[in-house]
Amino acid sequence: MNTNKGRMFARLYLKDLQDIKMESAIFMVSIAIWNLFLYLKYLSNWPYELSLGFSAIAFGIAAFIPFVESFKLLWDEWKHNTVYLIMSLPVSGTMVLLSKLAVIVTQYMALSLFSTACFLLLAYATPAWEAGWSFIRSVITDQSLPIKFAMLFYASSVVGIMYTAALAFLSSVVGKLARKHSGLASFGTFLIAGYVCSKASDLISRGLEKLGVTGLYYNHPYVLRDATISGFPTAPMLSLLIVGAAVFILAVRVYESAVEL
């Protein structure tokens, strides 16, 4: 039999992807129905701003579901005793957790892009599209700014998801070290690690800015007409990536050296 790391990673990734497929599909169908409902409400004389506002709720849910899933993916391995299978495989903890991280990011991208598509369709079907574009185009000099800003925001959100998933992995594996009340131990670890990491991230971000990496805000934030995005990636994004990577490595270390069955 041919075994290589790429194939092993793919199997782990596809296995977890299969596991979350149903939840993701349910969410997508719900969002589609929700947006259809909002469109019908707009047709029945709801203000379109209200319909779009409610449609935007899906963005929050699209981020919340992968966050919950990052706990669930690990906890389910214990719940179904499949952790016995996973831990007996000849693979590193890095590969096991990295495949789960890849699944979380995939789910976030699928859900957020689907929510965005539904939101844009709704906007397109209402006067918001024309009004919004007309306004933006009339006040900005750089016509590509909205796309650039959306990409910057989206890349930041992906980094944010990776960071929270790493925190969830660390909390979950630390929780599994506790003989009793492992859920409480996970929750406590998540809060404490989250606090420490946010402080560390702030410090690193400030340090990066001193080194010349640009801050989050685009230039001239109060003068939309001359706005430009001054750099990519931004210092907060980089610092979150650095802290998230450190947390992920720590989670792998705990998983490999301390988690036992």
Add this chain to the structure above:
Amino acid sequence: MIEFKNVTKTYGSIKALDGFTTKIEDGKIVGLLGPNGTGKSTSLKIAAGLSKPDFGSVEINGAEPSKETKAQVAFLPEIDHLYPWMTIRRCADFISAFYADWDWDKYKELVEFLGLNPSTVIGKISKGMRAKAKLLFTFSRNAPIVLLDEPLSGIDVLVREKIIQTIVRDYGKGGQTIVISTHEISEIEPLIEYVIFLEDGKIKLEGNVEDLRFKYKRSLVDIMKEVYGR
């Protein structure tokens, strides 16, 4: 060879293994026997790399348990450890990707021999069928070391016979090392060549089955009763 060197493992106040020391030679079917809670499962989990000793060490062919040794070990835990939403075929696809010694021909033969349907969802089959499925994935590999933790536990007589037949079916003397932990000795007595009786995490008695039978002039089941004073 599997070597336990003075292995001690505690869970809270319970000492699962207490200075456990033994060498399991290659190419033998070894019975790790004893009542519940004597450290049988713990010793197998440590050998499989799922648990770590508090003191002492374990070596699999001279190396500490790691992902490299896991590639040489096929471990069958007592509990159901397969993904309940997977079909048998899908589970085989999943597991096969990790082991160079996976043998698809053996898998197909065993599916037929065990009377399993590859398209069956694991979570929807009976306990006996799940036990067979676990055995299928363990023996579809040509792993040099096979660790079976209570493979007969809670299984009806007919399925037990099939499981025992599967264990001996492809056992190549001199090649594969099979360690079977169980507290139900009568069924596996004809299989095993070497036996280790455990009590409170320590070896109570060990030796070649034939030598012990000759020495005690009785069956392994009766020797066990004497060893544990029952």
